[in-house]
Amino acid sequence: MELWFSERHTPNVKLSIKVEKQLYSGQSDYQRIDIYESKEFGRFLTLDGFMMLTEKDEFIYHEMITHVPMMVHPNPEQVLIIGAGDGGAVRELVKYESVRHIDLVEIDEMVVDVCKKYLPKTACALDDPRLHIHYEDGLKYIRSCEDQYDLIIVDSTDPFGPGEGLFTREFYGSCYKALHKDGIMVNQHESPFYQEDVAAMQRAHKRIVESFPISYVYQAHIPTYPSGHWLFGFASKKYHPVDDLKREAFKDAKLNTRYYNPNLHVGAFSLPTYVEELLRDVE
Numbered sequence: 001m002e003l004w005f006s007e008r009h010t011p012n013v014k015l016s017i018k019v020e021k022q023l024y025s026g027q028s029d030y031q032r033i034d035i036y037e038s039k040e041f042g043r044f045l046t047l048d049g050f051m052m053l054t055e056k057d058e059f060i061y062h063e064m065i066t067h068v069p070m071m072v073h074p075n076p077e078q079v080l081i082i083g084a085g086d087g088g089a090v091r092e093l094v095k096y097e098s099v100r101h102i103d104l105v106e107i108d109e110m111v112v113d114v115c116k117k118y119l120p121k122t123a124c125a126l127d128d129p130r131l132h133i134h135y136e137d138g139l140k141y142i143r144s145c146e147d148q149y150d151l152i153i154v155d156s157t158d159p160f161g162p163g164e165g166l167f168t169r170e171f172y173g174s175c176y177k178a179l180h181k182d183g184i185m186v187n188q189h190e191s192p193f194y195q196e197d198v199a200a201m202q203r204a205h206k207r208i209v210e211s212f213p214i215s216y217v218y219q220a221h222i223p224t225y226p227s228g229h230w231l232f233g234f235a236s237k238k239y240h241p242v243d244d245l246k247r248e249a250f251k252d253a254k255l256n257t258r259y260y261n262p263n264l265h266v267g268a269f270s271l272p273t274y275v276e277e278l279l280r281d282v283e
Contacts, residue, residue, distance in 0.1 A: 005036055005044075007051050009226040010194050015051070017041060017224075023118055028110035035118040041224065043119055045086060047111070053086055057223050058122055061188075062088035063260040064220045064268070065232055069151050069184045070096060071246050071265060072239050076150040077101065080178065082138035084155035085111035087123035093153075094125045095255055102131045103149075105142075109135045139171050145178035152179060154187035172211040172235075182238040189217055192275045193227035201231060206282040208235050216241050217279055218268040220259070231275070242266055 006016040017038050024035040034046045042055030053061065066089050070076055077100045081089050085106035093099055106112055112133065115123040125131070134141060138156075152175050175185045187208070190201040209215045212235035222230045234241045247262045271279075 005038075005046070007046070007049065010196065013194070015224065015226075017044070024114055026110060026114065028108050030108045033108075033110060033114050035114060044224070045115065045119060051224050053088065053119075053122065054224050055119070055121060058086075058088055060220055060222050060259045061225075061230070062092050062122075063257050064218070065089060065153055065155060065186055065188060066092035067255070067257065067260040068218060068232070068234065068241065068265055068268070069153070069186045071250055071262065072234075072236075072241055072244050073150055073182070073184050074246070076184075078149045078180075079103070079151045079153065080105070080142075080145070080149045081153045081155060082142070084153065086115045086119060087112070087126045089153050089155050090128065090131055091122065091125040094128045094130065096253065099130060102128075103134060104131060105134045105136060105138045107135070107137050139168070139174070142171065142174040142178055145174070147180055148178050150180055150183055152183070152185040154185065156188060169207045169210065172207050175235075176211050176237070179237060183236070184239060185212070185233075185235045187233045187235075189231035189233040191226045191230055192278055193229050197226055198278060202278060202282045205233065205279055208233055209283050212236060214238070214240060216269055217271060217275070219271060219275070220268065234269075242269055 003019040004016045005019050006014050008014045020037045020039060022036050026033050031048045035043060037043050044054035045052045075098055077098055079093060079099055079102045081104045084104060085108060090104060093102055116126060189204055191197040192201055214236040216234045218232050218234060220230050221228055245262060245265055250262050
């Protein structure tokens with residue numbers, strides 16, 4: 001008998017991956033956590049039945065949510081990550097010598113424990129001495145922060161369940177307050193393709209535009225996410241995501257990346273016409 005994992009992207013579309021075996025299934029205080037093994041995508045993590053990452057394509061997401069802001073800010077030392085209990089964003093951040101302190105705020109400790117055990121390629125830097133993990137709600141944590149960070153990475157789940165509070169006007173306002181005067185915030189911005197995802201994407205963009213003087217959206221192709229076309233938000237108090245790109249810093253850092261590079265960085269901000277129109281509708 002064949003075992004398949006299926007995630008419904010719309011009432012009429014679903015993604016299915018053939019599963020070799022299920023490695024883990026557990027229920028935390030917040031969500032159901034499952035780890036599967038597949039031939040095509042390697043191991044993959046789902047939360048409440050929704051795909052979070054696969055070993056085969058997670059590098060795309062984590063490189064784009066991390067290296068884009070890191071290659072714009074001139075000297076990012078203090079970084080806050082909200083969500084990201086899988087450790088992928090941390091893995092990319094610790095490649096930079098300039099980073100001195102990372103606060104990771106993850107609401108679900110079980111996610112971190114499970115990823116350390118079953119997804120070691122992604123969670124390989126969660127023991128870095130610069131990393132400090134806080135197991136609490138990201139919205140509550142950020143309320144008490146002021147003028148504290150150079151960069152905030154919001155690596156949240158979708159805007160329902162545990163991740164719902166990370167898409168509110170209050171949250172983005174708190175992120176603005178928590179950043180230094182030249183700080184940058186990036187977030188996963190949902191997909192622009194299916195109608196239900198469009199509504200969440202527009203809602204997030206509208207609230208970020210209201211909170212930050214500089215706000216742009218960029219894109220990446222992530223095969224296992226709904227439609228494969230995924231967006232990220234870049235919000236800043238000072239820096240332009242393309243005009244202030246540090247091309248030479250990328251060479252000097254000798255980063256080992258598989259998706260990100262400076263030319264791709266520039267191109268990622270060139271959006272399809274239909275996406276530009278969707279964004280303009282709420283700006």
